[in-house]
Amino acid sequence: MAVYGIDIGGTKIETAIFDHNLNLLKSWRIDTPTQDYQIFIDTLRQLVEQADEYTGERGNIGIGMPGLITPAGQSLSANVPCASGQYIRDDLSRSLSRPIVLENDTRCFALSEAVSGAGKGYDRVFGAIIGTGAAGGFCRNGHLDKTQQGFAGEYGHIPLPADIQAQYQLPVLKCGCGLMACVESYIAGPGISRLYQHFNGELISPEQWVLRLKQNEAAAQQALQCYLDILGSTFASLAKFLEPDVIVLGGGVSLVDEIVENLSPAIEKYLFAGFRAPQIKRALHGDSSGVRGAALLGLKNS
Ligand SMILES: [Zn+2]
Numbered sequence: 306m307a308v309y310g311i312d313i314g315g316t317k318i319e320t321a322i323f324d325h326n327l328n329l330l331k332s333w334r335i336d337t338p339t340q341d342y343q344i345f346i347d348t349l350r351q352l353v354e355q356a357d358e359y360t361g362e363r364g365n366i367g368i369g370m371p372g373l374i375t376p377a378g379q380s381l382s383a384n385v386p387c388a389s390g391q392y393i394r395d396d397l398s399r400s401l402s403r404p405i406v407l408e409n410d411t412r413c414f415a416l417s418e419a420v421s422g423a424g425k426g427y428d429r430v431f432g433a434i435i436g437t438g439a440a441g442g443f444c445r446n447g448h449l450d451k452t453q454q455g456f457a458g459e460y461g462h463i464p465l466p467a468d469i470q471a472q473y474q475l476p477v478l479k480c481g482c483g484l485m486a487c488v489e490s491y492i493a494g495p496g497i498s499r500l501y502q503h504f505n506g507e508l509i510s511p512e513q514w515v516l517r518l519k520q521n522e523a524a525a526q527q528a529l530q531c532y533l534d535i536l537g538s539t540f541a542s543l544a545k546f547l548e549p550d551v552i553v554l555g556g557g558v559s560l561v562d563e564i565v566e567n568l569s570p571a572i573e574k575y576l577f578a579g580f581r582a583p584q585i586k587r588a589l590h591g592d593s594s595g596v597r598g599a600a601l602l603g604l605k606n607s
Pocket residue numbers: 461462480481482483484487489
């Protein structure tokens with residue numbers, strides 16, 4: 306039986322068809338309809354019908370999407386405004402007359418990397434995406450650690466430690482989630498720009514920051530040190546609760562060598578003397594981890 310992974314992003318929807326061994330057969334991308342919920346559901350139904358036509362069967366379906374899903378099944382997602390507050394899983398399942406699995410996209414990423422990516426062979430794998438936001442998921446023995454309310458892994462909303470805030474005199478920022486001083490406001494892409502601006506007054510993109518780092522610019526180095534302290538302490542907190550064997554990084558920040566290579570000592574600074582940080586690895590499947598993880602959940606549902 307074929308399985309379909311669908312990864313819904315704020316701008317694109319990626320659909321991938323896999324065989325039952327998770328070999329990729331076909332994948333394609335379309336624009337995400339973000340303004341009209343009925344069009345959004347109809348589009349997803351059509352994608353599944355196209356996949357059915359390709360395989361000649363009614364495949365299993367796993368869907369990944371940014372945001373949270375409440376225990377009642379209500380999706381909360383700022384990236385796809387028309388779908389936020391809607392019961393996507395129930396509505397789509399009814400529209401297709403078959404069950405579907407809907408999961409947060411970073412949890413799909415974590416599962417994909419734990420089963421067949423950079424976390425393969427490890428028992429305890431934390432997958433962390435740092436891009437426009439910061440979120441992740443924890444897997445044990447190749448299974449997503451499922452929880453009742455499904456928000457476990459939201460390390461981006463751990464608060465900034467008081468000592469780091471005081472040391473760098475950082476502003477206390479309000480997060481999109483409504484809480485104050487969540488680390489996401491400092492470590493995700495827009496946060497990098499904010500940190501640099503804090504030290505140098507100038508607002509530049511994360512890409513420009515990397516260029517200035519390579520030129521050894523003092524403010525860029527200062528922002529890097531501060532960044533490593535914040536991410537290091539955040540992952541140290543994560544390690545104190547979950548002690549993952551490996552943290553697999555995805556998203557734009559995972560491509561910055563200066564961060565990835567210096568992260569282990571930055572974590573150990575906030576752990577206990579004599580103990581090692583979890584291993585740090587880059588994701589193997591990159592952008593396609595979302596559809597792979599969603600498909601894995603669809604397979605498990607079969
Ligand atoms: Zn927050």
